[in-house]
Amino acid sequence: MSNRAQGGPGNGATAGKICQFKLVLLGESAVGKSSLVLRFVKGQFHEYQESTIGAAFLTQTVCLDDTTVKFEIWDTAGQERYHSLAPMYYRGAQAAIVVYDLTNPDTFSRAKTWVKELQRQASPNIVIALAGNKADLASKRAVETAEAQAYADENQLLFMETSAKTATNVNDIFLAIAKKLPKNDAANQQGQRLNVAQSAESNQSGGCCK
Amino acid sequence: MESASSSSSLDSEGNQHRHDCGRVWNGMSMDARYIPALRRLVPPDHRAVGCVRCMISRGRKRTPQVCVLVEHMQEHCVLICAEEGALPNATLKSDSRFPINVDFRIDIEPVSTVGGSRVITANLSYKRKKLIFEADYDDTADRFVKEISKAFENSKYRNTPASDYLWVEVYKNNSKFFLDVNPEDEDDLGEENKASRECMVKCLMQEREDEFTVLNEFRIFTGTWNVNGMAPPESLSEWLASSAPNEPPDVYAIGFQELDLSKEAFVFADSPREKEWLLKVKESLHPKGRYKEIKTVRLIGMMLSVFVEEKHAPFVANVDCNSLGTGILGMMGNKGGVGVRLDLHSTSICFVNCHLAAHAEERERRNQDFNDIRNKLSFNQMRPAKSVSEHDQIYWMGDMNYRLQDTTKQHVEQACANNDFSSLWERDQLRDQQAKRIIFIGFEEGPLNFKPTYKYDVGTNQWDTSEKARVPAYCDRVLWRGNNIRQLCYKSHDNFVISDHKPVLAEFSSGIRVVDAVKRKEIYQELMKQLDKEENDFMPQVTVDEHYLNFGRVHFYERVQRSFKITNTGPVIVRFLFKEQPKGRRYAKDWLKADPHNGTLKKGESCDITLEILVDPASASKLNMGEEKMSEVLVLHLVDGKDIFISVDMEYQHSCFGCSLEALVRHMTPIGLLPQETLIALETDPVKNAELGVPFETPTELWIIMDALQRKGLSGGNIFGKSGSQVEIQTVREALDTKRPDGQLDVSVHAVAECLLLFLSALREPVIPYCFFKKCLDSSVTYTQAKSVIQELPKVHRDTFRYLVLFLQELLQKSKRLEVNILATIFSAVMIRPPQDGQMTPSKERMRSVFLYHFLVNHCEV
Numbered sequence A: 001m002s003n004r005a006q007g008g009p010g011n012g013a014t015a016g017k018i019c020q021f022k023l024v025l026l027g028e029s030a031v032g033k034s035s036l037v038l039r040f041v042k043g044q045f046h047e048y049q050e051s052t053i054g055a056a057f058l059t060q061t062v063c064l065d066d067t068t069v070k071f072e073i074w075d076t077a078g079q080e081r082y083h084s085l086a087p088m089y090y091r092g093a094q095a096a097i098v099v100y101d102l103t104n105p106d107t108f109s110r111a112k113t114w115v116k117e118l119q120r121q122a123s124p125n126i127v128i129a130l131a132g133n134k135a136d137l138a139s140k141r142a143v144e145t146a147e148a149q150a151y152a153d154e155n156q157l158l159f160m161e162t163s164a165k166t167a168t169n170v171n172d173i174f175l176a177i178a179k180k181l182p183k184n185d186a187a188n189q190q191g192q193r194l195n196v197a198q199s200a201e202s203n204q205s206g207g208c209c210k
Numbered sequence B: 001m002e003s004a005s006s007s008s009s010l011d012s013e014g015n016q017h018r019h020d021c022g023r024v025w026n027g028m029s030m031d032a033r034y035i036p037a038l039r040r041l042v043p044p045d046h047r048a049v050g051c052v053r054c055m056i057s058r059g060r061k062r063t064p065q066v067c068v069l070v071e072h073m074q075e076h077c078v079l080i081c082a083e084e085g086a087l088p089n090a091t092l093k094s095d096s097r098f099p100i101n102v103d104f105r106i107d108i109e110p111v112s113t114v115g116g117s118r119v120i121t122a123n124l125s126y127k128r129k130k131l132i133f134e135a136d137y138d139d140t141a142d143r144f145v146k147e148i149s150k151a152f153e154n155s156k157y158r159n160t161p162a163s164d165y166l167w168v169e170v171y172k173n174n175s176k177f178f179l180d181v182n183p184e185d186e187d188d189l190g191e192e193n194k195a196s197r198e199c200m201v202k203c204l205m206q207e208r209e210d211e212f213t214v215l216n217e218f219r220i221f222t223g224t225w226n227v228n229g230m231a232p233p234e235s236l237s238e239w240l241a242s243s244a245p246n247e248p249p250d251v252y253a254i255g256f257q258e259l260d261l262s263k264e265a266f267v268f269a270d271s272p273r274e275k276e277w278l279l280k281v282k283e284s285l286h287p288k289g290r291y292k293e294i295k296t297v298r299l300i301g302m303m304l305s306v307f308v309e310e311k312h313a314p315f316v317a318n319v320d321c322n323s324l325g326t327g328i329l330g331m332m333g334n335k336g337g338v339g340v341r342l343d344l345h346s347t348s349i350c351f352v353n354c355h356l357a358a359h360a361e362e363r364e365r366r367n368q369d370f371n372d373i374r375n376k377l378s379f380n381q382m383r384p385a386k387s388v389s390e391h392d393q394i395y396w397m398g399d400m401n402y403r404l405q406d407t408t409k410q411h412v413e414q415a416c417a418n419n420d421f422s423s424l425w426e427r428d429q430l431r432d433q434q435a436k437r438i439i440f441i442g443f444e445e446g447p448l449n450f451k452p453t454y455k456y457d458v459g460t461n462q463w464d465t466s467e468k469a470r471v472p473a474y475c476d477r478v479l480w481r482g483n484n485i486r487q488l489c490y491k492s493h494d495n496f497v498i499s500d501h502k503p504v505l506a507e508f509s510s511g512i513r514v515v516d517a518v519k520r521k522e523i524y525q526e527l528m529k530q531l532d533k534e535e536n537d538f539m540p541q542v543t544v545d546e547h548y549l550n551f552g553r554v555h556f557y558e559r560v561q562r563s564f565k566i567t568n569t570g571p572v573i574v575r576f577l578f579k580e581q582p583k584g585r586r587y588a589k590d591w592l593k594a595d596p597h598n599g600t601l602k603k604g605e606s607c608d609i610t611l612e613i614l615v616d617p618a619s620a621s622k623l624n625m626g627e628e629k630m631s632e633v634l635v636l637h638l639v640d641g642k643d644i645f646i647s648v649d650m651e652y653q654h655s656c657f658g659c660s661l662e663a664l665v666r667h668m669t670p671i672g673l674l675p676q677e678t679l680i681a682l683e684t685d686p687v688k689n690a691e692l693g694v695p696f697e698t699p700t701e702l703w704i705i706m707d708a709l710q711r712k713g714l715s716g717g718n719i720f721g722k723s724g725s726q727v728e729i730q731t732v733r734e735a736l737d738t739k740r741p742d743g744q745l746d747v748s749v750h751a752v753a754e755c756l757l758l759f760l761s762a763l764r765e766p767v768i769p770y771c772f773f774k775k776c777l778d779s780s781v782t783y784t785q786a787k788s789v790i791q792e793l794p795k796v797h798r799d800t801f802r803y804l805v806l807f808l809q810e811l812l813q814k815s816k817r818l819e820v821n822i823l824a825t826i827f828s829a830v831m832i833r834p835p836q837d838g839q840m841t842p843s844k845e846r847m848r849s850v851f852l853y854h855f856l857v858n859h860c861e862v
């Protein structure tokens, strides 16, 4: 007659907190925003990916050493006619990935205007990452790594060249954001915290789940 | 006191069953068909008390549901469940919970007869949540409702502090799958989902604990001694350090009884004996070990101290202790129990030290004491509070006071002399009562291969030589409950002679679950992945058959509709709505409306959404001027899911409706024939871009309308009494915008009259310009004041005003059916409009009507 089910993780070392963050993807149409999300969340890639007409919503959790970061991902529509709706999605976001297609210099300029808009309108401590996507198309490269890196450094952005097709740097860029997001109470006022450790402690073993 | 003890014996009965089969099914208030479903719904340490099928009404919604009463540590909760699938394989999903505490109410109505069958009705409420419960009246339903009210009554008199009912949370897990559309619960939904993720993670991790923990052998040393109020002897090492020389125990739990018999110990919390004994214990622990005191708890003469090897101390958590007296009023007695609980790595352990009622004939009293401690001793710093039985391992020691019955001192002495202890065991009361399943159910005890530990003459190893010559007894015992526990040793020590009891020790090799951090992380990540997948897979999904609706050319006051289809293609019920636009704007511009603009779709269900454009007077001028874009993107939001954009485009045909008087009097060409840029230029600077050097006094369009009205006759009753048809209004608009008709408008007088009102209310600047609005109201008291305002108006406004007033006076003369104050109200509303940000109130409406009234009843002198 075991009561094991109630034997909680006691001082279980990995009972870290779960922090929930809103992350938004921005960038011109066809740069690969939806493809990056699809790769990150489901590990898939579609050669023919439909253009997003709306804002897709998915969640994905990243486990760090001491904390768990749950992303609520809003993948927005890149078509210009929907530009005016973007604030609905970056408002209240704690992280953003601005994506450009490194085979298309126009998308890089567009990415810069997105960064500017975020710096002006989004919440001040938003973590912004710049993703130069389609890194697999090396022969068609039109934006040099050094140029993008310099721009990112100048604006304190995380920067990686990614490929949704080959999965290069896809998990890495989300992981880098997860690491950079503030998780302590003071700095993380917008990030909704689900403190599992705390409730595990106070509920002791079992808590509400017995 | 009386009622408390009887209810506790009831509880102990319940608990006995609980350990036999996991849960008790109280047959009387239970619809047995649901037992399989309840086994899946209710976790092992909760108890389903009753369950019936019923009708639940919330507001206007009335649905068939299943109502379940569950219990956990004497707290109850009512669950309202949805039934999925057919009996007997149905599944129950709880969609709301009514904890039975101070916020709960139940009101049972007399049994009524509805359509020949008898129905039992009860009103339940919890905080703001209310519902009506109805069930076919039978024994089960009757008992069920009575169980609820009994639980409610008991909750009022419970003496343990009420927990925060966290245990109920487990039933929230399926909220994602059952979307409760009860608006009162709506605000909780988001929170609930979050809580459920947190809860689910913990729950699922616990389920898989075996996979990331390994059993490590720990030596647990327990000792118990009734010391008869004496000071400690020189050393306790012989007792406490009796393990193998190189195998110091990992954990010690030492219990004493009658540690202090002084009056002070009864009255004050403080006891000098406590320190003395504690010190001696510490000195006497195994010399090869370094121990940390984890907790000491004392109730009068009963003391329990727990120590762990220092190296294990970092893995001890959630230490708590409590005590329970079983004497008079539960406090003055020197009998009862003390307990310490802790988590060692991942195993929860509870130690109990007790002293039960004395005297051979008090067996029942001892049983009662035991069950009281077992049921009522709880660790309240835990959230939720934990009972003794909710531990992986329980070590229970103490002076249990059970005696040897049906035997004599001689026989006992004889048996001991022959080392034939087993012949004593069958006469032992504790073993007898345990075998009868009255006490220590589920506990184990090793063989008593030592002499009875009571009662000795103090200072000797001789059994009671007093006149009473008591039969020796195994008063001092250690029992355990739990998995992976092996007793290494169970014995007493004769060499301690200070007391009439001998000390007893029991040493165990116990399997303690130790977490493998790497594996745990692996499983945690796997679990997160799985939860993400579930969450993503159960996201609401819909398809729409059109993302883009083009309305083509749209005219002023022309109603145009297009529709698109939305289909729920996902795995869950969908709630949709059109989201507000950024900056707090309505979901679309004023000229666009969606019907329905929110709704619910079951799986596979479709619904047509109609979008309608109607450019009314309020929007006309902005669209004329190109100040407002003729496109819109609607955001169709799925609750708990994604957004879908629906683009709407139209091409608005600019019109004389929505122009300004200044512009209208300065052109010849019909407005509709002007290119939009020309109109915008004309509006922007009417004088510079005028078509006519000398403007008309009043707009041609207005003159045409008035002329048509005159021709159709003003005498035919109330010309504003009916509205014109869509087609008629478009005919008039078309005529005004594209050609100069000769007054032969082939429509009813009502249509022309309505166009007059539309024309006036669409004017870019009203007849009384916005900046005169306030002045106008302020001057409505007398005709003289009102006249002076009109004198100040720009010429074209003044002329138009006069023109209208003369027309209205004529109308009043010709039509006997029109009342002057009604006319004043109708026309003041379109001529005297508040500025954009101005609020209208009934008194302002009255004032502007009075303003115009003066002109209608007096000779017009402006």
Ligand SMILES: Nc1nc2c(ncn2[C@@H]2O[C@H](COP(=O)(O)OP(=O)(O)OP(=O)(O)O)[C@@H](O)[C@H]2O)c(=O)[nH]1
Pocket: A027, A028, A029, A030, A031, A032, A033, A034, A035, A036, A046, A047, A048, A049, A050, A051, A052, A053, A076, A077, A078, A079, A133, A134, A135, A136, A137, A162, A163, A164, A165, A166
């Ligand atoms: N070669 C290559 N093609 C990619 C990569 N990422 C995306 N694509 C392709 O680029 C096209 C557009 O990708 P999407 O993910 O739909 O782009 P998006 O940014 O979401 O576009 P919108 O939804 O219109 O804003 C698709 O055909 C993808 O298959 C990549 O890393 N490498």
Ligand SMILES: [Mg+2]
Pocket: A033, A034, A035, A050, A051, A052, A075, A076, A077, A078
């Ligand atoms: Mg996309």
